[in-house]
Amino acid sequence: MKRYAPYIILLVLALLPFLGLSTYMMHIIILMIMWAVIGMAWNLLGGYCGQVSFGHAAFFGVGAYTAGIIYFKLGVSAWWGLPLSVLVVAVEGVIIGFICLRLRGPFFALATLAMGEVLRVTAENLRDFTQGTLGILIKERTWVEKIWYYYIILAIAVLSYVVVKKVIESKLGYYFVAIREDQDAAESLGINTTLYKTIALVISAVLTGLAGAFYTNYMGYIDPEVVFALHDISIITIMIVMVGGVATYWGPAVGAGIMVLLAEWIRSLPRIGTAHQTLFGILLILIIIFLPNGIVGDFSKIKRALAMRRKLDTTT
């Protein structure tokens, strides 16, 4: 049963648009899947390889701007941004890796955080190239219907899932986890830690960049504040993985589902809506205290707690 679970989930997702969901619901689901992609990408580097990045907006933004700029400057379809962003973000990943991966732990985290911010400020000020804070508007939408966007992001999500799973089950996966657990030990066991950390970062960056290129096509408008956002991209990415479960295959997807729903729900509340980030912060603290391995990672713990409740209910 467990072996077929991914296929069953895929089938359900493939048939989902035929349920006649409202456009708004489709929009929410597309966002969930997009965030699942970014979460899975982050999880490869942060969860498995132990290199916690606070700057994934750097890759998301460059992916998004790759699509936006080829449309705006060259007049080609922004969809070409998907394949092209792979190339551009891979190069970016190597460069950022070269700069940041010589640092360890919190220093790496801070360096990546700075990278995201540097790129945001750069995008705001390179007005001739990026239109600065005016942003880039994709004037022609490819489809009015959501269904094709849905299938495209679903395909990207399946690709990401397969890539992450294959990588983790291979030699690379063993090396990534070894580096996470003890970099000096890994190095003395013959693992070229710099090389393998760079590989993890580049794969993670490329998948995030794909999500960014999709975002440009889907939303039709990007500006630096949005796609290079520290809190709305980089930090939310970490939260999604923390909530869902670090270093688990399904954690990012579960986390993405919960966080997107929660964000929409909190925003719709009168008055409290504007404080959604405060509430996210509180949620993160609770998760770290009670479910340090996330919902997927601590699933047995949750089940046990629920079983105990039921027992208490029946006895009283």
Next chain:
Amino acid sequence: MTPLLEIKKVSRFFGGLAAVMDVSFQVNQGEIVGLIGPNGAGKTTLFNVINGFYKPSRGDVFFKGKRISGLKPHQICRLGIARTFQVVKPLQRMTVLDNVVASAYLRAKSKKEAVSKAIDILHFTDLYEERDKLSKGLPLGMRKRLEIARALATEPEMLLLDESFAGLNPAELDRSIEIIKKIRDSGITILIIEHHMKVIMSISDRIVVLNYGEKIAEGTPEEVGNNPLVIEAYLGEAASA
């Protein structure tokens, strides 16, 4: 015949402090060489120099006639020198088997080969029963053996053992001595740091003694045991303690 490992006038300074000073010795193919000395004598620093964590401030290290000082630890490991750590560094949230598989990948071409090699080594080091446990929960004796297993999985020609016996109970001690002898019999040369005198005297072919970063004696266990300088270094320490 060129020695397997040759340490030539190696010094390592930390600021103004000489942790290792002008140390030279050789290790020949198939030997077990013991490296002893009081606390702070520079033994682990010397290991870190051989293994590539530190570059020597002066002097060179040669392995099979090739200069290795200045290479990165992972390159030195690929050439055939594996080490264990005094403060054990197991990959905590990995199972015992996965710990060994991760290092077997250095020379294995496929996952199947890496896993089967790892299983052989777990049998060899008496850890097979524990293969599915997370290494975080292992008792010290087993973690020390896991360090050895992991080092062996890289198929070294030379093994650097840093206090693999410290903190073991007598039963575990005997088991580990057996394993070391088995490793030597399989053709791997061993350089070992140890405080446990009975162990070092019984398994070493030769012993090198360091004190305050300098080599003060070298020879067979009997020669070293009767050397007045060595006795002074150890008893002097005991008298002032």
